[in-house]
Amino acid sequence: MLNNYNTEDKVLLAVDCIIFGFDNEELKILLIKRDFEPEKGKWSLMGGFLKNHETLDNAANRILHHLTGFHNIYMEQLYSFSKVDRDPVDRTISVAYYALINIEDHNEELIEKYSAKWFNISEAPSLIFDHDIMVEHAIRRLRHRTSTKPVGFELLPEKFTMRQLQKLYEAILDEKLDKRNFINKINALDILHKLDEKDMNSSRKGSFLYQFDKEKYDKKVLDGFTFKL
């Protein structure tokens, strides 16, 4: 190993984003239809190349902003993929990120501009390059995260019902949960704020709305509390 950086190979560094959403029934991912070569017309993750002046997190944020119009999206670096021929055009290493967005916030225009579409994770088409593998990784990570950190709330509107929250967890974990046990667990965490409002859309009786109390959660974390579901 020498001190001559000039003799070393340089590579393209891509950032690809797995964007999750939730429509109150199923876990979804946002995919784009490529209108450029290679693999034009096929479905893929939203991606882009790292620029010299930005970090990977910056790049992921930029890419997410392009497609959704939003900043401050929950986002986490996943893994770096480096098969030599993963991109047929040029040697490209890709760093995958996953993001959680409230599906109601999506921007119709941008989605149209990129020919993007939400797919149920169980019904997504097969993707270009190694993007399918990235999605698998992301789902695994998300499953793990939900039992470790209160990330689920990123996928819901600010006010939500217990039923919605439960359905979200069922969608992520891909298993049915018991209503009473679920609510007991959530209440035991003591990180939600129950509102006086009811959501009257889902039933005649109406169901109470809740909000995630981030301040309370942060305080608890400082006191050594660890979220565990």
Add this chain to the structure above:
Amino acid sequence: MLNNYNTEDKVLLAVDCIIFGFDNEELKILLIKRDFEPEKGKWSLMGGFLKNHETLDNAANRILHHLTGFHNIYMEQLYSFSKVDRDPVDRTISVAYYALINIEDHNEELIEKYSAKWFNISEAPSLIFDHDIMVEHAIRRLRHRTSTKPVGFELLPEKFTMRQLQKLYEAILDEKLDKRNFINKINALDILHKLDEKDMNSSRKGSFLYQFDKEKYDKKVLDGFTFKL
């Protein structure tokens, strides 16, 4: 986003390795004293640059081989670090890997060649660039991994005593464990093979040696068994 890869920035991609070892008392990391600029004379992780013909895993293996002389080292990709000025010479993104090796296997010559040295993790010097952060990440990941997968055995000789195994877990988790509970848990996993041999070095009575039974473990995993300590 265009289809012109040529206009995109290319970067140097480094691979840095956090190498863990265990000396029956403390968890250690292997560091090298840089004999080249920048930061010549300072301590750093062992690293190198990704070459065009190899994957990140290949590169990490190559680098580990250089320093230890061994192939087939347990190794896992950790995270990619990309602060714009993390390397003062040129824009370099670094993918960190961590590795677990049996400290008895270390190769004196190679260690000397690279001015490498084993440090207790609690006593390691501060490192160049963002390497300290990488080490922190690696320790966190290792702590988590040990309760999820039987990675600990990578750090021990093939035959080891229960006491050694317990000390290893204590070193990784940085907490004292109860002897009886620990042994009960390990035995409950049923993935060790108790040998007829005893290690006579540690006590007059001698203590039985065990081996990790990888075949048994793999069979259990296929049957849905999940390691949980």
Add this chain to the structure above:
DNA sequence: TCAAAAGTGTTCACCGTACACCCATGG
């Protein structure tokens, strides 16, 4: 009045944890 979802507690089995004494041996 009935259909449809909301809301609500208890019991039991199992697991994790705390805890202390005898054993074998070499010096």
Add this chain to the structure above:
DNA sequence: CCATGGGTGTACGGTGAACACTTTTGA
């Protein structure tokens, strides 16, 4: 015979899982 580390089992409390009926109200 004694000092040193090796080896062993039980009791208790807490947590996670199973489980069913009543309430509300719009149509």
